[in-house]
């Protein structure tokens with residue numbers, strides 16, 4: 001900690017008799033004052049000196065005391081007092097009588113300097129005290145030389161004074177502490193009240209949230225029950241309707257069969273009308289049944305490794321028959337390279353067929369195109385057309401059951417195709433989205449995970 005001890009000590013003294021303790025104490029305080037230690041520190045180092053001096057007088061019969069100023073590694077300087085015992089210390093060790101002594105100074109240690117054991121203590125001088133120059137050292141020495149040591153009685157009086165002021169300080173600190181304690185208790189009471197209030201509010205809010213959740217649970221259970229009974233109703237009704245409608249179609253076919261009795265032209269027209277209305281009805285019933293099945297979770301996807309190329313070939317073939325308008329071209333883009341994904345081939349085929357069919361139904365000129373591409377771990381299927389397009393505010397509505405954009409009904413349909421397609425895509429672990437604006441054609445995008453749902 002300390003640098004090389006300055007060659008010449010600031011002051012040297014001998015400790016031989018009881019009275020020397022007082023002198024060492026007094027001179028120690030004076031040296032501390034001269035080098036710039038603050039009042040409190042002067043008293044601290046003087047007290048430490050007198051304690052150590054008393055110990056050494058008792059255990060070693062006295063000591064030679066010297067004061068020095070050292071430059072510290074931290075750039076600050078330190079007042080150092082060395083007490084060299086006149087006879088060896090027991091076991092060459094020094095243990096202060098009072099443990100508090102070491103707290104009065106920055107360092108208190110026993111060192112051996114050139115074979116001589118020395119009890120050494122030091123205290124750091126405040127940063128604002130000027131670093132002493134050789135001239136300043138000389139001044140220190142003269143200053144100390146001027147003040148003659150006073151009597152033990154004088155030192156005792158000074159010591160008493162210091163004790164009284166230390167007691168005063170302790171008392172005022174105790175009073176301050178009492179005031180602080182009172183303030184702290186007050187603050188604590190405030191914090192506790194606030195905490196209680198907050199806890200109450202929180203509990204109140206919690207009760208509200210719990211009640212809200214209970215209500216929500218109840219509502220969603222009711223909704224689930226309603227949706228289940230709707231699906232059940234749809235499934236039952238459509239199932240029950242299928243047989244009579246099929247019968248009507250069969251009977252119509254029988255009536256117009258060449259083997260049956262000939263009908264008049266008017267009768268023939270009416271039977272055709274009955275047959276086509278029954279076919280529409282059967283279509284609706286079938287779509288209702290499909291949707292009810294998908295909604296009730298009764299469709300279990302049969303996931304296998306699907307090669308898209310044959311599937312696309314099939315779509316090209318079956319839908320060509322529906323592309324009756326010469327102004328509309330159906331393009332199912334060729335897939336370059338292997339195109340494999342794990343999904344249910346039949347359900348995917350149904351979805352794409354439905355979207356392409358819609359494109360062909362609503363597009364009057366231009367083209368309807370199916371394009372597939374792989375992006376990371378997903379396959380994307382885009383069905384785009386150059387048809388009338390769909391205004392953004394209707395993008396959600398067309399996925400609702402039975403919704404048809406006003407004016408679109410003339411091309412036929414039930415309004416069940418898109419909700420069914422979206423159900424199926426969800427079942428396959430994917431999504432069905434629409435990008436379109438009125439007058440700009442539509443693009444329906446199906447995105448599916450390559451590895452299956």
Ligand code: ADP
Nearest residue numbers: 358359362398404405408413414415416417418
């Ligand atoms: P459907 O086609 O049987 O009427 P969908 O559920 O498939 O029922 O479609 C719902 C409605 O969405 C259609 O009636 C139509 O108004 C609109 N729509 C669907 N596809 C297209 C499309 N490609 N272009 C323009 N409108 C479309």
